[in-house]
Amino acid sequence: MSTPMKPLKTWSHLTARRRKPSEYEIVSTNLHWHTRDAEQPWEVGHNGFMADFYRKYRNQSPITHSDWGGFRDPDELVYRTYNILQDGQETYVDGLLDQHNEEGHDRGLPPEWTASLLQLYTPSRYLLHTIQMASAYLMHMSPASTISNCAAFQAADSLRWLSRVAYRTVELAKTHPDVGFGERERELWEDHPSWQGFRELMERQLTTFDWAEAFVALNVVAKPAADEVLLRQLGISARRNGDTLHALLTEAAWRDTERSRRWTVALVNHMLEEESNREQLTSWVRKWQPLGVAAIEAYAAGLPENDEGAQQAVGAVKSFQRQLGLEG
Amino acid sequence: MSATSSVSRPVGPILQSGDVAEAVADAAKVDNPDSNVEVRDHGAYVRVEVDGGECVLRRATIEEELGRPFKMSELEIIMSSFTGRIDTGNDEIRFYR
């Protein structure tokens, strides 16, 4: 019965390439079996909610590509290397925290600055959590496993910094028990003017289900906006207020931001391989950009010693979008 | 090999065989002095079962048995499964019903 068949050098779908496949390609490509039939993602519930959801928001997205599986993460991260990378990064952050704690760093922070940290920093765990949720959405809705993986690591990075914000919240509360650290963050996130722009942006992003629009709203508008103010501009304020630790933490976080931007660039380029996608992508940037700018402006209005923060951040987001070929 | 345990209401970890598993099994006896502790070696894995519905493992005890520093989170590297509910602390881990 059995026909002799020659062994393969690698998975058959990778054999067309001339070169030896990398570990990344072996373990990351073509894993979404539910894309095999665009009409029926699942063997059960053919008319059910989840089949409709995937048909509508993934398979029938207005952004189309003949080869989603051809997308590659420019960092070629796999699970194994992600942990090696981030374990090293976390060791560095532990070192920063340990060293500054030993030196009594927080005791030297002026009261105006600790008030700013309460207003602009410790409530950011909520914002980071929404980015984490939004990235997890992209993970399970993307049309290719290579895209899903980038989104998964982005979700994990968000949890990473959410955790560090929580850590700092408690640490600051210990040294400055009367400021309100660890007590007022939810109230500030829900009501303080600094956060309402980001809150609206993310609540609307989280209820946007077309996977490609969700990607644009998150990775082209919302996350760049958040990173520019929360990391870069608040980092500048921190330096100007003598908070070396905070400045160094934001620089450490920026590495994850840069990685996020690298795959965002790669995915937008991949999408733009089909010229027909350009108009839709641009119109989404135009749709979301005002919310992004409003979020930056509301937040940056509270930045101490940093009057140019809003302008800088808006300019940086626009410059990133220009780099993507998608001007808002 | 019998599938049923001789201890009643057993709880505890199931560990990949090796040095750490041995140290943890010994620590279980030290940390649960009033309970019957049964260690069943299945070759590739070891079942540690403490009767009475509670098993406590202390980091300090494992370090003593192991003769080196030990982070409680390291236990996860070899803990393939466990019976009972779990409560994970930095210095102590508890299985209970």
Next chain:
Amino acid sequence: MATIPLAANFDGDFVLKLVPVDSENTMDDVAAAAAANSVGIHVADQPGRTLRVKKQGTDTPYARDTTVADSGLEPTECIEIYFE
């Protein structure tokens, strides 16, 4: 004339098998078709004994000359085949 697939439970076998028969086939034909997939393959032959067919869940076998059409069996219904 129409092909009707039936689910055959041949006594002594471990699995139900798909057996396509013709609506004009008699029960002896049906038994032979089922036997072709079981006897000497998964079930030992019992030479000299007659094969009978009954519908699963009934006690009495069909008459040996009953046709599939007359039996009222619907596609993929289960029949039991056994040595009498």
Next chain:
Amino acid sequence: MALMERSEWYDVARDTEWTPRYVTWEELFPPELSGGEGLPDDVWRTYDEPYKISYREYVDVQRQKDAGAYSVQAALERADIYNNADPAWISILKEHYGAVALVEYGAALQEARFARWCKAPGLRNMAVFGMLDEMRHGQIQLYFPHEYVKKDRQFEWSHASMFSNNWVSLGARHFFDDMLMTRDMVSTSFCANFSFETGFTNLQFIGLSGDAANSGDYTFSKLIQSIQTDEARHAQLGTPLLQMMIENGQRDKAQKEIDISFWRSYRLFTILSGIPMDYYVPLEARHTSFKEFMEEWIVTQFMRELEDLGLSKPWYWDIFMRDISEHHHGQQLGTYSWRPTLWWNPAAGVSPEERDWLEEKYPGWNDTFGKVWDVMIDNFVNGRTEKTVPGTLPMICNLSQLPIVGTPSQTLRDTSVVYKGRRYHFASEVDKWIFEDNPERYRYQKNLVDRFLGGDIEPADLGGVLEYMGLGSIGPSGDDAHGYSWVESYRKQLADAG
């Protein structure tokens, strides 16, 4: 201490619930995705994940786990398991990777859904680790078999099986799509975290690891146990949800979902674990039977967890307890008989010594399943090989997608139901019960026999079926793992007797 312990700040990190203003709570957490309908809104913040870990600990511990697993692989490549192990062991690897690798990755999407849609913020955080865990399991279980694809084309199925129409793949897709991919978050957690991961994965990933070590395959033994250390953590996500349901008057609903997923998992594992444990593992390494593993991990350990929660044994407990001694024997006969439909080379596992083992573990085996093997062995011994592969298809269950088998002359029967003009067949009363509980979920799916009879498979013969299932294109058809060498002892018996 200059660095704080996790417990000092952990509660702040999971305190991320907020009241949306620009969209509604229902828009943020649609009931079809989030589940938990009927539970009070304020119950979600009481969710307390039992197995806590921080991101910092996670990347440290997981890096160490991978360093261990990958280094064992490197060290043991010299041992050349592929050429030195019993061929049946290699078949276990082929079956395992083909059935497991991509669905593990699929489970990462399931965990990602938890991270997005769960209304409990603590669970959303832990699900991020669950998502990463399942990426690990998908990736590492593609990496390891990829080494073998250069030696043996059948390992191509490790990557390809879930895209194919092979009947085993259909069964796996149907199961995983049902359990992991298409239910709301809460129901999925019961099916995936509780029944599947707290219960059944132990069987394959710890039970089989013992057999692997006994067979000399330490790479695989370490790999699957290492995978299970992740499962042991994220499987815990479901338990507090179950408690919340029970405490809020939804015990019956929770019980039903456990009953459904428990049976579906069990039947899948008869193929994945049952057959290899009792027939493929080389006899000298085969100490514990599938039934004994079931008794250790499921009947004893898992049932204790269920009862601790105040849930009951499934209503079909008596059926189940009988089934663990018989169903997988029928599936072994089926897979071996239709071996050209497999992506791996099955071992028969019925040499005289192995039959003694089977009879000891399953008294009465020789008089039931053994009788069928007698007929097949007679054909092999007398050179009638063509009669050892049936010329028709087995009837296939419209739920499990597995052949409908039973103990010869005892329990083999059809269980069928007509729904909206179509007749559906089931491998048991329980499968039928699951179908009838929600026929709209299952009614449109066509199993292999439906496709064959419906004209989807051309030509409509065994050759056409094999081609449809990817045999001969993805990889070669399965054939006896040992090249029928085990038949020799029977041939000798015949010669001695004659």
